[in-house]
Amino acid sequence: MKRLSFARLNEFFAAIAASNALYLPVDNSKGKAEYKKWQEGTEMSRQLNTLRSAKDFFFPQTENLMEFKMDGKSVEVIDTRREAEDFVIFGVRACDAASFKILDSVYLVDPVDSYYKTRREHGVVVTLACARPAETCFCKVFGIDAADPAGDVTAWETDEGLMLRANTEKGEKLLSLTAALLEEGDERAVEAAQEKTREIIEKLPLSSLSTEGLGAGKTAELFDRPEWKALSEACLGCGTCTFVCPTCQCYDVRDFDTGNGIKRFRCWDSCMYSDFTLMAHGNSRNSQVERFRQRFMHKLVYYPDRSGGTFGCVGCGRCLSRCPISMNIVKVMKTLGGKNK
């Protein structure tokens, strides 16, 4: 356990930024936190969490996959992959840190997605334990401890300063870059902070949410439930929930004709979109009820089926505050789950 006095936070960032691109939450013009590259003078946001999730670092909204040159009948494939620069994300919360595991379980299983893998290898995640969770937080429901987040390095804001613990080799290496600024820290300060956080978490309105009746193996029970219709009735079919979600990982591959060649890029897609499963001769999910059901079944049943029970939601609460019509996974769980009424 290392300790950094808050007074030296800026030096700490500068030391990291000297050899890595350092990203941390910064308030934007609307007062919302978003990850920005640190430079001298950048002030870290005091918000609980960023508006968009940290998945953007590993799975950006759009990325070029390759290019094609076409000439007459010939086609040439150009691999545009470049070696990524090393980067550090500071201030990731427990929920987003947990989401990386979920993304890994999709992108790093065979066949491995090399675009994702490269960025994952080059990124160091410094998490920050929550001190003041919000009413929309429910990570506890999925066994995530906001007071003890995962990541290469975990940090706590305590009365004695910023406490840092390296969890991985990458984390160790990062801390060693800043060794000059760090002192040995006292575990007890961390424990005190954690206790405070956990106390608040107990009081959160959604902490008592139950996953009973949901999870692996529940397809047959849940798929044809009549409640899906009423739940999805107001859904606009927009992609807000998917795009702010740290675990949504669906994408589309599209070609863009620049006039001088074809750029093939990948971009986020949403299972809420009507054209998501559209093909030349039909659509397997024709109505918004089916698309809505797919999203929540995926998070609450299909993903757990494939991951040994882990849910595909980390309880970050972004969809709760961003959905234009305030329909969200909590309402779905309460309606369909066993013990939430």
Add this chain to the structure above:
Amino acid sequence: MNNETLIPYVGIVTEITQQTPDVKTFRVEAPGGGKLFEHKPGQCAMLSVPGISEAMISITSSPTNTEYMEFSVKKCGCLTEWLHAMEVGQMITVRGPYGRNFPVYDELLGKDLLFVAGGIGLAPLRSVINYVRDNRDKFGTVDIVYGSRSKDDLVYYKEIVEEWCTTEGFNVHLTIDNPQEGWDGHVGFVPNFVKELNPDLKKTVLMCGPPIMIKFTLAGLMDLGFQKEQVYTTMELRMKCGIGKCGRCNIGNKYVCKDGPVFRFDELDELPNEY
């Protein structure tokens, strides 16, 4: 060339055969000759014309063919129209192979096989059929029931007549939907034809065709006393990445591109009815 499954190979179309008015078969080879990659019967590949789109197409040639791969494509959308318009020598991109194959290396060994196909549905089965022809000693008898709207809509007709019909242990049963001049074979729909043929219950069934045909043939087979565990089919759904990541081709917890496209009917029973 690459270690990224999303980056395709470039292949040259070396031969184009018009199978039916709306189906063409494309022979694809690597620019330097030979196959782009090895595959197993029932697997698919992503064909693409950059700038147009990508589509998952089953590999209709047998893995035993060492010179080239073949794809049969029905004209039904933007990409397929483009493919139909192209000429020999055109390069296209191919990536794969993707998905689960028919279990020719294990479960099907030594079995009597009944292939049931309708229309373009024969394309994925052709890979298996020719694999079985080339490994005649490893499998039992082969019955092929194949039907289409008319005689002109039967794909691989020449191959069926000249090669499959003449293979020992092969019984080919063709049918068309309506009577037609110059056709003295069976007339009627595939599901009824299968029932009429009353196949031996020991056979393992491999089936592919339009959904309506599959539905009624399966019902017919059940009536005859077949078990769902004996029947395989191959599915087609909206597929984009081909590797179980982009998230659109799932039926319940299974991704068709990765966990399929070949499924046994008892497996499909466990999945929600969303295909």
Add this chain to the structure above:
Amino acid sequence: MQELMKKRAIELLADGTCDRVLGWEKGDFAYDQTPALFHTAEELRASFVYNGFSAANLSKYLVKECRAGGKIAVFLKPCDTYSFNQLLAEHRIKREMIYVIGVACDGKADVEKLKDAGIDGITDIREEGECYVVSTIYGDKTVKKAEALAERCLNCKSRKHMAYDELIGESGEVVPNSGRFDMVEQLEAMTPDERYEFWRGELSRCIRCNACRNVCPACTCEQCIFDNPKSGVAQKAAVNSFEENMFHIIRAFHVAGRCTDCGECSRVCPEHIPLHLLNRKFIKDVNSFYGEYQAGEDPAARPPLGRYEKNDIEPGEAGGNRA
């Protein structure tokens, strides 16, 4: 108010005026209300809600509901009735299938304003006179209603219902100087460079979630050109600044003369982009170039892009105040 509405809805279901009621359903934290269909008195009693957080404009749902058949009762706030009229004018909904209950509105609250003021951990919000009493896990807070008023309600253009079958509460008046173009004017007064910087700063945050489009009561296309691969302009992601601009310019253009300025686009934008400033620019231009026109005021009125005058202003003459 809420109880009156609930009672009336129950009566309308009972007397067969409608077979379902479109309203708002309460959520977990008082502010997270979901538009919902109520089919029975029980459903209404259990979860119908109407208060300062019932912000959603329900008119667009009528497009879908009119296709489902039956007779629908709907609660519409004054600004929603403009959207309603516009939908009628464009034949997207059928008047005879809908029973409109106009409900009074004195402005809706924006919970983001509470959160921006540092109020977090909200578990409940009660209205007490001119204030909201906010219960949070970190203690109770009292906030003046006016301080929580949503941006669009600060410049409310009209408290008057443009259409209704019956009213609950009173219908107000059109607000003569709503000040809704103030920000547009401020932007017009900037230099092009400043304007460019302003809009880049805003639009670069767009994540192309389509919430603005999908919530918009004027965007009811069977298929949006941006979703239609055959249109040649389909886009799925805000790949770069051009596509961000393109989407929002074309969307604003497609609703020009049709947008009623209900403000839903800005309300739902997860990135808080002031999209209404694009629409208001067109509204302001139409007003100043072609005479006052308020979409949704009169369903029989001819839209500004569907008519012309011989002496209309020339494109070269029109423009903001350039520095």
Add this chain to the structure above:
Amino acid sequence: MQRIGVFICHCGTNIAATVDVKAVAEALGREPGVVFSTDYQYMCSESGQTLMRDAIREHKLTGVVVCSCSPRMHEATFRKAAEKEGLNPYMVEIANIREQVSWIHKDIAEATEKAIILGRAAIAKVHLNKPLTAGESPVTKRALVIGGGIAGIQTALDIAEAGFEVDIVEKEPTIGGKMAQIDKTFPTLDCAACILTPKMVDVAQNEKIRIFSYSEVESVKGFVGNFKVAIRKKARYVDEEKCTGCGICTEKCPQKKVPNAFNMGLDTRRAIYIPFAQAVPKVATIDANYCTMMKTGKCGICQKFCGVGAIDYTQKDQIVEREYGAIVAATGFNPMKPTQYDELGYATCEDVVTSLELERLMNAAGPTAGTLLRPSDKKHPHTVVFVQCVGSRCDAENEKGKPYCSKICCMYTAKHAMLIREKYPDTEVYVFYIDVRTPGKNFDEFYRRAVEQYGVHYIKGQVGKVVEENGTLKVQASDLLSGEQLHIDADLVVLATAVEPDKSARSIATMLTASMDTNDFFTEAHAKLRPVESPTAGIFLSGVCQGPKDIPETVSQASAAAAKVIGLLAKDKLTCNPCVAESDEMLCNGCSSCEKVCPYGAITYADKEFRGPNRTTLIRRVASVNAAVCQGCGACTVACPSGAMDLKGFSNRQIMAEVDAICKM
């Protein structure tokens, strides 16, 4: 994928001198889809066309790009040539490398580069071209003329003369219109009735012409060649077939106090009436507003006296449906009622009259049997003041009047002045004018005769006030030339009021989807080149409904409209322009945005059943374009937000492909 052939024309040296045609042919030959590319001296020549036809055949071309002169020059030539070879003519596109390249650029490299880019754009477009076929629609060989004034009469007679059936719909009980009310015509001073009534008789006797008098157009459906019109025959309570026009009923009717509209209300007639002696059809009409029988159920005198039993008090309006290939609007005009000009005293002084009222006062068949007597005391006036431009040529701010010149007033006032001076030399005549406008054959001579020979006092100035004092009209006016204020004691003041399109024209224009200007005159398809056609195909314009005209202009325009109609009706089928809008029903929202900008009324809506998701059906309102009516402007395509509306031959994709090709680096 198209198989495209590219042909670069040298145009002698017109192109080849500045554009390296070989290089262009070579560069375009490498474009995707191009299977043949060549250059030739004169592509438009017989041998050039043969070259193209041979290539189409040999290379199985599906598309052709000719890089040559403007498409306005030879597009049709090349399209015809391609068609002869079995290629759809709309698969040919032209890249204009003469007017847009070789003739305006000097630098060979620059010109060649631009020619290649324009060629690429044309190729990009052809890739998206689709074969188009021009549709055909049959033609109903009958015309409808709305309005039975001199314009309608002349048009109908000319059309009938060519052997086609014509119907005239006239809202009054008789045809004849305004000309029937006029006494004499300028500049010849022949009697209007003497030249009009024989034409009216010709109409009545022509077997091809059917008159629907006392009738109005109720609705118009269909399009050029195929209009369906509902005509309302208003009840006249007299059986037209039986009535002989003997007029006994009009003498016996006890209700004598009906203002006589034909005489501008200057005298009275009976409740049953024939407007004037030469009316066509000569059939009586009961004015239900005044008829005692109709109002009280007691009277029935006319019925008693009618020898043929033509009176039928129970008659109802009748709707007649007729089909037409062409429609002519000849709805005419009315002189404006100047009641809004308080200062001119029309509403208050009996002896302030309009020019048309003066016509009746001077007409032998009028209320005074042709003797000029002023209305108030039936005395002969000794001082007559004419006021010009009443309600015409007004400023935009002046909401009382019209902005345009009514064109005929100067001349008829000169006529009136002259006639009065001739018949009553003791009468002083003053004319107050702003300008005297006399363009026309023998017009200025006529005006000068009025001044020089007849001593009419023409004063450039405006009349400020007219008030009656002891039976005299005190006229206050200013003489703009001398700058003096004038006070004239007049016995009669005549106002030359503005010509106004008939009130019924607006609703008829709406039914015809023919556009009107802000003054409610019909708009012509082209102000110079198509003055008698409306922009809506199959709708033609005759007479003052299109703008103020005198009689000879009206008659010549009427004949011109007839010629256009005859040209249309002479065809058995109409070939439509294939580059028309089409609506993709799957995308159409039914919002009517497109309809609002269509100048031709070519877009209609219908509720159609569609397959919804999951085996449901839904009814949607969708637009469809009548290809026979659409002229292909494309206004609708931009009004449509969903992209459902597109224009064949100039589709969104095609134009964007051209843009792409032009902007390519």
Add this chain to the structure above:
Amino acid sequence: MQDVKEFRPKIVAFCCNWCSYAGADLAGSSRLSYPADVKIIRVPCSCRVNPLFILRAFQRGADGVIMAGCHPGDCHYTSGNYFARRRMTLLFSMLDYLGIERERTRVEWISAAEGAKFSKTMNEFAATIAALGENKRLEDLRCKN
């Protein structure tokens, strides 16, 4: 690369078939020159010009877009240019509002008889665009390499 090349603006001119395209023909037959940077796209009427086309041109690398149609009142289709005028007025005003140089877009009414005006307009417009420099604010970098 871009920086070594002299800046040659790309200009797209949408011309209505009946007036302005004919005006361009007249300019051509009168040998009235204008820069080769101007490339014409023929449309039936100015009302056929969709804002999409204009944005598309900028996306694909155009530095200026001009629309030319019949003089108001002279439209072959009676009213097309009146609608076009309203659309373009609003669109250009919006582009200006977004801070995009308003000189990059222009509308001119050029009749079939105005070959000289066509040439003069295009010369002026090309000069304006050349002075403005490359379109940066509505560019799509993907199309620029």
